[in-house]
Amino acid sequence: MLDQTPIAPVKTRRRLPNQRWQIYPQKIELAQNLVEATNLSPLVNQLLINRGIDTPLAAQAFLDPESVNLPSPLEEFPDLAVSLELLQDSVTRKEKIAICGDYDADGMTSTALLLRCLRWLGAEVDYAIPSRMHEGYGINKRIVEEFKSEGVGLVLTVDNGISAVEPIARARELGLRVIVTDHHDIPQNLPPANAILNPKLLPESSLYRGVAGVGVAYILAVSLAQQLGKTNSGIIKPLLELFTLGTIADLAPLTGVNRRWVKRGLQELPQSKLPGVQALIQMSGVQSRQGTERTLSGGFLRTSDRRNGELLTGNIFDNFSASPTHRVTASSNTVSASSAKSLKPEDIGFRLGPRINAIGRIGDPQIVIELLTTDDMGIALERAMRCEAINLHRQQMCEQIEQEAIALVETEYVASLQQNRVLVVVQPNWHHGVIGIVASRLVERYGVPVFIGTYEDDNHIRGSARGIPEFHVFAALEYCQDLLGKFGGHKAAGGFSLPAENLAALRSRLGKFANQCLELQHLKPLLKIDVQANLNQIDRQLYQQLHALEPCGIDNPDPVFWTPNVQVIEQQIVGKGHLKLTVAQTIDDLQFQIKAIAWRWRDYFPLPKRVDIAYKLRENNFNGNTTIELELLGVRLPERSQLFFASAPTPIKTSFEHNQRQYTCGIYQNGSLPELRIKNPEGKVLAVLQGHHIGLLGTHRENAQEIDVTQPQYDSIIQAALEALGRLAEKLRD
Incomplete structure (x- = not known):
């Protein structure tokens, strides 16, 4: 018989998140050129560029999807x-x-x-x-x-x-x-x-x-x-609401017609006449938000008329009748809310969707069908309460299985991760309906593809798989098909079954496949970051401008910012292992502080006093007060150059030799940021702002070309300049 004894959770070692940061190249000039068309800040225009929207015409279609002629x-x-x-x-x-x-x-x-x-x-x-x-x-x-x-x-x-x-x-x-x-x-x-x-x-x-x-x-x-x-x-409004629920919960791309219709549906959901939707919203505690639709004079972004959901003649998916909203302009730097209330995709993705999905994982789907088709509020509330109870049970199951899986990995597999480059974790008594969720969490934690399974009986295993960007899950399953029973999936995820006697062979075969396609640098969770921001730029106006990108989701992700070398002022564990903290940045002798939350970061407490942070912006409503806070997605130790930038006096100048050529270099203040400038004998200057990966190269700033300073030929000379400046700074301190 199989050993039925559960694995006890173990305390894991303290560490920083195991991440690799991928920061989009910054197109400063292009972002500035889009300002006139969008009337959005260059920071937000950079977000559009990162999403492939780099022309005024593309910006119009994205910011006002109702303007597109829909076939x-x-x-x-x-x-x-x-x-x-x-x-x-x-x-x-x-x-x-x-x-x-x-x-x-x-x-x-x-x-x-x-x-x-x-x-x-x-x-x-x-x-x-x-x-x-x-x-x-x-x-x-x-x-x-x-x-x-x-x-x-x-x-x-x-x-x-x-x-x-x-x-x-x-x-x-x-x-x-x-x-x-x-x-x-x-x-x-x-x-x-x-x-x-x-x-x-x-x-x-x-x-x-x-x-x-x-x-x-x-x-x-x-x-x-x-x-x-x-x-x-x-009939159309209820159908649109159900479309919106399902589209977001299924992680469908929020592009094309999905973006257009989900945007409408999110406005309709708070006023839903469907008892099931009302009950779900009530049970989950979701609060609708004031809309921030606006018209930007001189640009393409304008208030999209709030649609009442009824279709007219012609292309029925393209023509909606309109009811007026309050139109305001942002040309005077004022962006105010409209009277329309709306939900956000995260309300469905993290609140409503899991309560529906939990039923399909461990309950009876009939509960959800009855919830969403009944016109009786009493039945709807009863079904919503059952969804709530089953989702709570699902959360508890996920937590227990995750802790058991972590304990197993830390005990038996973590030492060989770099060698195998894939995790295959199998235990009895795990519920098949939730192990896919646990697989995703293990991918986030260890940065490798995860194949997780449980025994259906003594002789058969059934499992789920989750991948990383450089690993094709379905191709891996095909590579092992002679060892498997049923299998299916796509690049990012899959499902499979196999005879228990083939488990060791499967683990070996998957390791061989992983070593063919993964390099050691791939074995860290990938964090894609849009743009650098300073803490003094994080305010309500920026947050409101970000609404132009909504709805955010798959293929249109929430904007991710990063700030280098912040100071961690306060930090504490709250709730179920979440990290609450206050971070600060000093700019022009002024300290800017902001609160932050990091979900499920108990294992990373306490953080170092100085870190680079990557984050999303979130709105916190508490006791009638609304503030903008950070939701941390990643931290890392500051690069040596960032620490030097922060501690060196400005201006500071010196000369140095590199590859048998003489250069001069210095650190100067450019606005609120220090800037490193390196001049060669021909008078050409390389300039790069603190924390930026895109610099300027030329004889005059007006006609300089943008370059990626992480390229080896530029990085080596920058490091040589910083070493020379570091020696000078030491002498000055002495």
């Missing part, structure tokens, strides 16, 4: 017209329709969305979701045959079906008509469905390309409502 879905999805004909025929003839969904947030919101729409339109409709623990993902023959026995004539798959060749072939044999709506990758052989709606079949340039399963369901439902002349009946 009709009927022009984009080849099988949409056929799907609408099939559905309209079934609705008209009162033929029974059945939906086969999935047990994750995308699948459950998709199922609820189509149930609401079809019932509203008068259809006879029911649904089924396969058992996560006993059947696994997707439509299967049992469900198909059950549908047939219940008199179903038309089957709709949502968030699954694109790979279900055999079950759908069986459905066609039984005389069922099938519409597949899915968003997963396209296999070599498509199922023999009557119609297939999948954005992966569209060109990569399509604005619809990134929709999740719930996005395909939304397109189908709204198109059907228009075809039946029911778009002015109050």
Whole structure:
């Protein structure tokens, strides 16, 4: 028998986060050039540039997505017209329709969305979701045959079906008509469905390309409502809200139509008429925020009219009627809130979404379907309370499994991580529904790909995998396919099963694969950082300007700033292992302080007194007071050059020899930052501000070219200059 004794958590050694920082190149001139077009600060324009938005036209489309001419879905999805004909025929003839969904947030919101729409339109409709623990993902023959026995004539798959060749072939044999709506990758052989709606079949340039399963369901439902002349009946708002919930919870990219529709949906959710959404918001404690829509005179960013969610004629996805909002301008440096209230993607991603996802992981998906389809507030509150209890249980399970996994890694595997370059962690009695979450946390902690599993019985293991940017999870599983049972996934994540006797061989094979594609420098979690900011720049106006980038999420991440060489004034552990601190930066003899929080950083307490910090901005509402704080994502010890910049007097000048050539160098004050300047015998000057990786090279600042000073030819001369200045500073102190 397997050893059933749980591994006790162990105390791990104190350390700083094991990270590698990737800081975007700073395009100072380009950011300044965009100011006139966007009326946003150069700091925020740099964020746009980092997201590939570097022209006035691209800025207009991004900042005001409603301004983009959206093609009709009927022009984009080849099988949409056929799907609408099939559905309209079934609705008209009162033929029974059945939906086969999935047990994750995308699948459950998709199922609820189509149930609401079809019932509203008068259809006879029911649904089924396969058992996560006993059947696994997707439509299967049992469900198909059950549908047939219940008199179903038309089957709709949502968030699954694109790979279900055999079950759908069986459905066609039984005389069922099938519409597949899915968003997963396209296999070599498509199922023999009557119609297939999948954005992966569209060109990569399509604005619809990134929709999740719930996005395909939304397109189908709204198109059907228009075809039946029911778009002015109050049905569209609820569908938009469910689309927004599912899209964010499924981590779909917030680009293209997702950005446009999620932006609308986040405004509608606080005023939702859906009892289930109201109950979820109430149970989770989410508070809607005052909107910060604004018009920027002289630029493209303007107040997007608050949409009431009802569709008009023409392209139904492109024309919304408008209700007025308060328009204000920022040209006078005033940015004020509109009367509209809104949620943020993080409210769904960290509050509402987990309560839905927890059900699919360890509960019965029927709870969520009933929550999102009921019109009875009493039922909604009861189902929301069950979601709350199950999510709490899920959190406790994750915490326990994570601690046990860390203990196992620290005891048996951490010493060989650099050699193996992958973690394979397997234990009995772990719940399969949550080990994927734990895998992600282990990736964050150790910076290597993680394959985590649990025993289904003495002879079989079932697991989940999570990767890092340089490691392809699905390719790794294919490399080991002769050792596995079922497996699937994509670049970043996957699932697998295997005979227990193959575990040692799998660990060895994965290590071999990892050593082929990973170098030692890859074995640290990657932290992508947008731009450097000083603490005196962190204020409400900057925070409000950042709203222009919202909604933020996948492919449009929250802005990440960094500040070098801050002083840690105070720090303490609060709550469940969170680190609360105050940091300070001295600029022009003035000290600027700001509070910060670092979630789950107990193991890094206490931090050194001087660190570089990477962070997001967050709003803290407490006792009626609202302040802007930092949410720490990373810290590192300051580079030697940063410590020198901070301690050296300015101005300070000297000369030095490098590669048999004479140079002069000095540190001067440029605004609020020290600047290193190095001059060669020909009079050309290299200038770089403290903490910046982009410098200027030329004879005059006006026509100097921007260069990356981390390149070896520049870095070596900078280090030589700093050493010469360091020797001079020592003499001056003596």
